Amino acid sequence: MYSKVELASEGGLLRKLVSPICFVVQALKMITLGIETSCDETALALIETRGSFGSGNLEYRVIASLIHSQAELHSNFGGVFPTLAKREHSRNLLPLLKKLISDAQNFLGKEKAVLSDHEIEKKMIGIRSKFGSSNSDLLDSFTDLNFLKIIPNIDRIAVTEGPGLEPALWVGISFAQILAEFWGYRGQTSVIPVNHMEGHVLGSLLSTDISIGQWQKLKPLNFPALALLISGGHTELVRIDLNQIKNSLKYSIIGQTKDDAVGEAFDKVARLLGLPYPGGPQLAKLAKEAREQGLVSTMKLPRPMINSGDLNFSFSGLKTAVLYAVRDEEKKNNSLSEKFKKELALEFEQSVKETLVSKLRQAIESVEAKAIIIGGGVSANQTLRQAFEILANEYNIPIYLPSIHVSGDNALMIALAGVLDQNNYNGKLKADGTKRLSNYS
Ligand code: KG4
Ligand code: ZN
Numbered sequence: 083m084y085s086k087v088e089l090a091s092e093g094g095l096l097r098k099l100v101s102p103i104c105f106v107v108q109a110l111k112m113i114t115l116g117i118e119t120s121c122d123e124t125a126l127a128l129i130e131t132r133g134s135f136g137s138g139n140l141e142y143r144v145i146a147s148l149i150h151s152q153a154e155l156h157s158n159f160g161g162v163f164p165t166l167a168k169r170e171h172s173r174n175l176l177p178l179l180k181k182l183i184s185d186a187q188n189f190l191g192k193e194k195a196v197l198s199d200h201e202i203e204k205k206m207i208g209i210r211s212k213f214g215s216s217n218s219d220l221l222d223s224f225t226d227l228n229f230l231k232i233i234p235n236i237d238r239i240a241v242t243e244g245p246g247l248e249p250a251l252w253v254g255i256s257f258a259q260i261l262a263e264f265w266g267y268r269g270q271t272s273v274i275p276v277n278h279m280e281g282h283v284l285g286s287l288l289s290t291d292i293s294i295g296q297w298q299k300l301k302p303l304n305f306p307a308l309a310l311l312i313s314g315g316h317t318e319l320v321r322i323d324l325n326q327i328k329n330s331l332k333y334s335i336i337g338q339t340k341d342d343a344v345g346e347a348f349d350k351v352a353r354l355l356g357l358p359y360p361g362g363p364q365l366a367k368l369a370k371e372a373r374e375q376g377l378v379s380t381m382k383l384p385r386p387m388i389n390s391g392d393l394n395f396s397f398s399g400l401k402t403a404v405l406y407a408v409r410d411e412e413k414k415n416n417s418l419s420e421k422f423k424k425e426l427a428l429e430f431e432q433s434v435k436e437t438l439v440s441k442l443r444q445a446i447e448s449v450e451a452k453a454i455i456i457g458g459g460v461s462a463n464q465t466l467r468q469a470f471e472i473l474a475n476e477y478n479i480p481i482y483l484p485s486i487h488v489s490g491d492n493a494l495m496i497a498l499a500g501v502l503d504q505n506n507y508n509g510k511l512k513a514d515g516t517k518r519l520s521n522y523s
Pocket of ligand 2 (some may be wrong): 278282313314458459490491
């Protein structure tokens, strides 16, 4: 078994060969570290996989998954502040890794090697000269060199390269490269760049039971599948097919927002009501209270682009309509009553629900979708989840929603995307803030 893992750890070399070899590599048991720093969550996860996705027998087990949220810090700014996010990721990654590896000890087994004092110092000098100029906060956190002497039994590192905030993305990428230098033992440890949005797609294929150490099967997909990705930065409808030759997924964006993302609209509307960032969950809570109290909204907000005849979205007009409603109310009553806020939250959520359901319905029909995937932070919204489930039942197609642990940003989904993406690895690492899901053809 040891030799198999070692073979996989030298996958950087093997991956350059033809695809049947890649298939063999995938069939081996491997441990992948996922790193996510695209926005305000610093997340690390370890996942072990065996089997192959293309043949429908990919199995995985979660070894550990940690998320450190910076949301409270950013709430003072009413949104994510990129340089603050960069600094916080830089400070938190190494302590988080130390905890992750300590939590994972029972699964990682014996280390690959232990570096001597001299070896670790030599590596540190090389790393400082290579990465020091733009990563001072990150390298300042490398104080516990004893912990870094132990090369854990981790085969590959998957890291988010985009989309997201570039200063934040670069921290994760640098961290991955630094770890690859530390852990490079008898050859390089591979670093695999991952698209954050592919992570959100795949996160929804994980079992809802995220029990540590339990082997599970990825949810099976029929093609073409359709994903609705709803997050703070994106609102996209994506057609997904299987690329049988490459043994990976093929994506094409068939609809997207022309302006604000749906999560962004939730956050902006919440802010207008005086709620702290991130406002989505707070607004959803208000809408829930409105329903429980039997409140009915007297105001009517637009259902944007519902009859546009295409699969695109627009949420900025909806946000502006809320702004006017809030201004009118303030003029009339000098302040916003709790009743007004709840009714507005209810109507806003209803508008988003009807808009998303209408576009999803049109997309199901145009693609003749055989499965639906919902992904991204907004998919934590219970009202939306129920509406999507009802729609999928109507068409009698399976729907995969993320469990709450993986609905927001996390590294488990990034590690999983790294497992599937290895055939697409192009050897280059560069933060790409506006990276799109593409066909990799
Ligand atoms: O995917 P995500 O964690 O980060 C990005 O990649 O953007 O999504 C975050 C977004 C935020 O806009 C947040 O307000 C929204 O997801 N969100 C929600 C809910 N939970 C999180 N929006 C509506 N209802 C929720 N329950
Ligand atoms: Zn996200």
